[in-house]
Amino acid sequence: MARRQARFTAQDLADDPRWQDHSSDLWNKTLGDVPRALLTSAVRCFAANGFHATTTRDICEGVNLTAGALYVHFPSKELVLFEIIRAGHQRVLAYIRDLAAPASASSADQLRTIISRYTEWHARHHVAARVCQYELAGLTPQHYDEVLEIRHETNRVFRRVVARGVADGSFKQIDVKRVTRAMLSLSIDLGRWYRLEGSDSPEQLGEFYADLALAMVSHDAPVRGAVPALDGDAAARVRP
Amino acid sequence: MARRQARFTAQDLADDPRWQDHSSDLWNKTLGDVPRALLTSAVRCFAANGFHATTTRDICEGVNLTAGALYVHFPSKELVLFEIIRAGHQRVLAYIRDLAAPASASSADQLRTIISRYTEWHARHHVAARVCQYELAGLTPQHYDEVLEIRHETNRVFRRVVARGVADGSFKQIDVKRVTRAMLSLSIDLGRWYRLEGSDSPEQLGEFYADLALAMVSHDAPVRGAVPALDGDAAARVRP
DNA sequence: TGGTGGTGACTAAGCGCATAGTTATTCGCT
DNA sequence: AGCGAATAACTATGCGCTTAGTCACCACCA
DSSP, X not given: OOOOOOSSOHXXXXXXXXXXXXXXXXXXXXXXXXXHHHHHHHHHHHHHHOTTTOOXXXXXXXXXXXXXXXXXXXXXHHHHHHHHHHHHHHHHHHHHHHHHXXXXXXXXXXXXXXXXXXXXXHHHTHHHHHHHHHOGGGSOHHHHHHHHHHHHHHHHHHHHHXXXXXXXXXXXXXXXXXXXXXXXXXXXXXXXXXXXXXXOOHHHHHHHHHHHHHHHHHSOOOOSSOOOSSOHHHHHHXXX | OOOOOOSSXXXXXXXXXXXXXXXXXSSOTTSOHHHHHHHHHHHHHHHHHOTXXXXXXXXXXXXXXXXXXXXXXXXXXHHXXXXXXXXXXXXXXXXXXXXXXXXXXXXXXXXXXXXXXXXXXXXXXXXXXXXXXXXXXXXXXXXXXXXXXXXXHHHHHHHHXXXXXXXXXXXXXXXXXXXXXXXXXXXXXXXXXXXXXXXOOHHHHHHHHHHHHHHHHHSOOXXXXXXXXXXXXXXXXXXX
């Protein structure tokens, strides 16, 4: 009837290489061992079955606790989700912000670095990344807004790097907004299909996507009338 | 308690431009008007709130029917989901298969055509596409496998087009598997963010992504040791 | 040393509500 | 009249969260 047919139990997931990643080092260090273990179990359940198909029992089962134990450490299931998504978003932002800092590097090197590292991060933490990208609908409106703010800031960082290269002539006269969106799209989509056990290591994929990013900013947009170099909209958003 | 806090009701969604698309012309023509209207309502609910956060009442409310009416036309909620996902996958496959057929066209033109149309399709049907890509976990294992088969066939079509260009010298000696995956990644990810009301029309986006695809197969992979032209794995999968 | 009280983590049991699906009945069309 | 479509009322079950109580551990003091 109302059974949520979660196809994978926490026990299954713990051993499944498909859902292995490095998300356990994302959690706030001030948290105790048990809450962090709960987050690690939860992120796997949410990634595999979705937020709504995951029960509080599933999460606790993953760390050999019973249902009520979750509420010793978290006030609600939604807050477990929020903690995961907030942590994920803040970590990536801090990570790439540090990388984008050295203005001394060439625009191409800067783009290569930021794209490869952003990609690596999403590959290495693909289970958490999946939850961060595809389970936003489980958040309350307030929490959702909070996360959205971080996402916008992340976008701004990338757009600034691309716009710099266009401005100083390192890149072609591409559409900054569109091209940046495509680059991010590639990395974000990793959460949908990437597995650590596969044939691509996070580093290899990072290099590969950085190459693609460079190709995107180096090719001449075929003259087909369309694709203005920097339309008003995009220009308005660069360096806000 | 067990409230699934579906944030948007069917009534909200019907008017929201955010969830407007052309998915209503996907359904099997042999179905009656009511079942097709139910699918259209369901696809919006699933896309906005997720399969598990959507109640059968939500779906029916969207076409001004009461709860039980759904079971006059479909045996279960899961089958509604399956019908949507199956229809979506079959339509795209049939669509691009027709396009990839004319072997007379140049490899570049063939790639341009197939990528731009695939992208357009995902933009035009982004609500259904979102369900097709992100709600697979709601399917029973049997239905899931059935869908997976169609997905594999779709991938094969694209890989064949890219491999042909590499073989006849139109494209650089790129890694067919990886590059193809990246191209599909871009289009698939549309379901996550695209809106018909936005500033990019499906056609514009199709052209733009086709340009990017061409850039991907035209750039020289920087000699950094890595990225073999056609590794054993990829070679084995092209033309199976 | 051993008794006492306090504390935080955990469990077992279950409450109340919501949900997918069922059924007996009615509606409306030809 | 007769038949398919729709409804209202219902069942069975699962869910998030609560509650009462247990247990291990520690501080304090005689």
